[in-house]
Amino acid sequence: MGRLKQKGKAGAAKAYMTRSIAIKKLQCSLADFRRLCILKGIYPREPRNRKKANKGSSAPTNFYYAKDIAYLAHEPVLRKLREHKAFAKKLSRALGRGEWSSAKSLEENKPVYRLDHIIKERYPTFIDAVRDIDDALCMIFLFASLPSDSKVSPTLIENCARLAAEWQLYVMHTHALRKVFLSIKGVYYQADVLDQTITWLVPYQFTQTIPVDVDVRVMLTFLELYQTLLGFVFFKLYTDAALVYPPPLDTQKDEGAAGVGAFTLQEAKDARSAPTAKSKTVEVDGKRVSSKDVRQTIKSITAGAAGDADVDMPAVDVAANDEDEEFVEDTAEEENPDDAPSAPAMTTAALPTLKTLSTLPQSTSAKLFAPYTFWLSRETSRPIFEFIVRAFGGRIGWPATSGSGSPFDEADDSITHVIIDRPVVQRANESEEEREHRRRRKYVQPQWVVDCVNAGKILLEDLYAQGKTLPPHLSPFGERADAYDPTAGIAGADEDEEMEDEEEVVEGGSDEEEEARPLKAALKAAATAEDAAALRAAELAAEAAGVDFGTFEKESKKAQKKAKKAEVTKEDETEQNMNKMMMSNKQRKLYERMKYGEKKRAAERQDLEQKKRTIEKEKKRRSKAS
């Protein structure tokens, strides 16, 4: 006899842990546990049998892998969190006693954790990291558009905005953007970086407020991780593209709301030396911040020249730029999409590895807008269209009200398209020059740009001309294979339409109606007639209705065939139904589920088709009436 097996010593009882037990084991607070889970990417698991995993209790709980928790127990961040707890106690004690100097020294020695090792653990290879930046990008873009408040610090928002701009710069530089979708939630972009499809959502330019039922702490913890992840990913992307990371920021332009244009992409002269050089400058940065710049900023604040405390960072950046020039050849000319040779130059700079090759512009559609120059009208969103147009190789300008940094002004002769989003207004006092512009340029609505991108070719501008009713904007991401396709003509609609037409005709003429009704009845009779006598009777009826024999015969044969087919299918169906009773319970449930889903989708599809039909009919009627 083998050893007796004790309950709860092996299997699911051992492999899973409830959250409360995990917290007890880690000896941390729930908030710390949450932070750890977010940072380490540990999530609850669903055991096969909840009762077995929870010692016979079926109470609703979340389970974690015991190994995951054991893995968390060794986490340096957990140690730092504990240290931080001790630090917080010491600090509050010092503050409570009014021991300012010790509080200051404590603050200086505050334990800070780094997430580098976590990034490396969660994403062992660079591809893993790139594949998983979707959520990170969404969050960064969201926070870049948030107003700062007591919970969300302005530096955080500034950092998010910087990361967002860096990503956009990279996508524009490599022409990696593939699809754009203007949805009611925001703008979905899809880019192809290192053969990974990355989709992110950017809200429209409105001030968002964080709702009260959203836990900002959770979002900030995620943001902490995402900022680090994106920093490393961008560093690698930039250095692989032989660019300097971080791209230097032009403070003046930034203050003029130049957005992405405030950053300049610098090519590293020697791709290998670039990182070390950069790291040096970072070091220099660190020292500068601590001493001189702070004083300068304070001075500037007291002087009231600049109202913001944030000025210090740009100032440092400027300083850093100056130093950069020692190591990096200044190619500070603005990254101009028209400068096509920039990409080959880059490849010569570094050895053409696989990764750099993949960043090369791939197809002509990636430089779709290269021959065109766009002018943004005042009411269109500059960040969206500047990004799209530049990512597809076009040039774009905008009025000063949309921000500084426009490469050309409205009078530029090279402008081919004007993106405009307002109704047509006839103006009497148009100058000659304006009229000339109006004649030479094409005025299109913003959707044209996006639809061109999604179609991969330049569409006719006429459909999208200013003031016209736009064709529907469809998702470039596609739907399920069996979903309703709005672009296709409705399948199976022809028959119905015929019927409907027939009915309409019937409505039109009363004599025709009289003819058609008995014919139908006769055909029905012929189809169901089993013996010759019944068929004969049907024939007579048809004749009485005034149908000649030839057509009747044809129709009746058709009808009979149809009836037979229906019978056969019905028999088949009953056979299938009977065979269903031989299925096992499991199979039957699976079958029912699949059938349910199929039926639901079909119903959805039919519903949409039906709606489309009624809409079209309505349209037809209206056009007829008018």
Add this chain to the structure above:
Amino acid sequence: MVAAVEVKKYSKKRKAGPQEGIPASPPSAFPQEVGLEMGSEDEGEEVDEDSDGEVEEFPEIDTSSDTDDEEYAANGASSEDEEEGDEQDEEGDEEYGDLTDEEDHHIFPQAKTIISDITGQPKRVYPEIEPDYDSDSSTEETPNRVGNIPMHWYDDLPHVGYDINGKKVLRPARGDELDKFLKTVEDPESWTSAFDKNLQMDKPLTPEELDIIRRLQESENPDANYDPYEPMVEWFTGKGKEEVMPISAAPEPKRRWIPSKWEKQKVMKIVRAIRQGRILPNKPKTASAAPQFYAIWNDEPSNAPAPLPAPKPRLPGHAESYNPPEEYLPTEEERKKWEETDPEDRERDFLPQKYSALRLVPAYDQFIKERFSRQLDLYLAPRVQRVKLQINPESLIPKLPSPSSLRPFPVYRSLQVPHEAKRVRTLSVSPDGGWVVTGDEGGVVRLWEVIVGKEVKRWTFKSKVGAVEWCPRTDVSFFAVAIEAHIHFIIPPNLPGPILAATQNALAPANLPPAPSVPSAVKWTSVPAAQSSSDTPVLALNLPSSPEPPKQLVWHRKGDYLASVSEGQAGVWIHQVSRRHSQAPFKKVKGAVQLVLFHPSKPHFFVATQRYVRMYNLAEQTLLKTLMPGIRWISSMDVHPSGDHLIVGGYDKKLCWFDLELSDKPYKILRYHARALRSVHFHPTYPLFASSSDDGSIQVFHARVYNDLMTNPLIVPLKILRGHDVKDGLGVFAVRWVPRQPWLVSAGADGQVSVWCS
């Protein structure tokens, strides 16, 4: 309450001295709430329970029980209090002003401040207490002289103690809760009175006591004359009082004035470390020197597999567009439905909307909420890896041979024999397949012909027919009918001569064995051969009386043994016709026997109780196996002609197929009837079986059994025969196959018996 009592004790001790003469002044309204009565009222119920619980125990003297009792009694004391209250009301007004004025009112004996002779300092002197008759509080006029004892000792007695003369002090009357309440409303002093446990009634507190309470509440010293700011007495300071002589004569140690060497060494160690650069005094510790971002992926990745990436959110469809095709826009009712459903139940988290221009698109108000819920999903939602099935659901349906290739089987109803709307419970087909006997609830047994349905004869009995069963022998022709506690054997009319003779011979054998010495519970009575006719039963069998007729009759294949099942314990009998002998094979059976069955080839006997089917060997009298169909209540059972397979139907809609050589668990469980199964039957020659149910349908199956043990039996559903009406929730009671023909006879609750032909 406790506090109040303590206060009382305290005040008693101090109540001596010249101020003794102050009459028991009425309580006055304090600005502070004392809150004495409130507690006692609220806790009234608890108190009862407590005291009840403690009665059984040894009467330990504990304070809690004391106070409890007092509260308990407090209710009663209220009525007397009211009277006292009236008397004291008059004086109340006079005393009212005194209390507020601290200076004038002295509760304690007045202290005098005199200059001490010894120290020359002023000190307070309290007047001497003269040990006369009045000096002690114990001499107060308290009627009850029992002393400081737990008052619950007097709980069961009508009195509360004894006065100084040894007379009983009777327990004061207590009012009920209403009185108590009225007192709190009417009597202004009631809230300043406390329960006197000695007298077992509420007594108003004196102003001294109230003052003490107030002081305690304000965290003051209860002594009104206590002065916390007395002038300090300088004993050792001041002119002329300095200590000139040292306390200790030991010489001053050296360490008091020499700097520490060890301290210096320690400091020097740090100084040296700073000089050598081992300690950086003011380095910024928080801002780490490491670069923020570096090439983290340049070195070789570890071999550990990357954690599974989180599932990506679904990409948006056309409906989410700012300018979708019009058919995506919700209609008014769809919009309403969407708004009415809970956010978590919605299929889409947004309503499609159409804007004519991009500039008109507003901000999406749920943006942050959606991001947040995505993050919650990422770290809070349990994840399960699921294989996505890419199969056609039709491929799940088992591929079976087409029913048309398995002909013949009954497909249509060839005739219908009405039974005067009586439920037909039972039917039997003659072994040659020409005749059917049916028994209905009206007690009528009909004999009719299968092909045309012509009724040949009917026998009318007094009560309903439990079962009819045709003897399976082909050389004789008779059937058994079970009615009440009788089994009748009937010879059908118009039999050819030799068969009739053989039948009569079989039912009335010439040489009967001698009757057993112990008279059996079953009696055989026969009609003399001369009178025997087809009109009346030839032979009858009287079973032990039971309210219901035997519910089942089963013949052994050879036609000599007949088993009958009646309700109740020991309801199973096996009758031998040739010997006119009956025996009960089981003394006691576990559970109520539902059905029995003879094995077609072996001396085995199946007994179905409510849940199990047991298989006995009659020759060896052993239990062979117990089959567990997993049915709650077995309704029907039949054995395959080969004897290796058994089907069991149940009232819980299930049909179980047992391969007797395989296992005692069913090989297949079929659930296809919508209601309870009533009857199952194997065809004796064709590979068919049928089941009937209360849903009014009959299911015909093809059941092919293979001789080799490796092949599983093939079960193919062939046809659902519908035609019987469901009446009172009852459908088809019995189905029987016609031997030698693929025909089926069914009897229903609607009073119809149908013949189904191929």
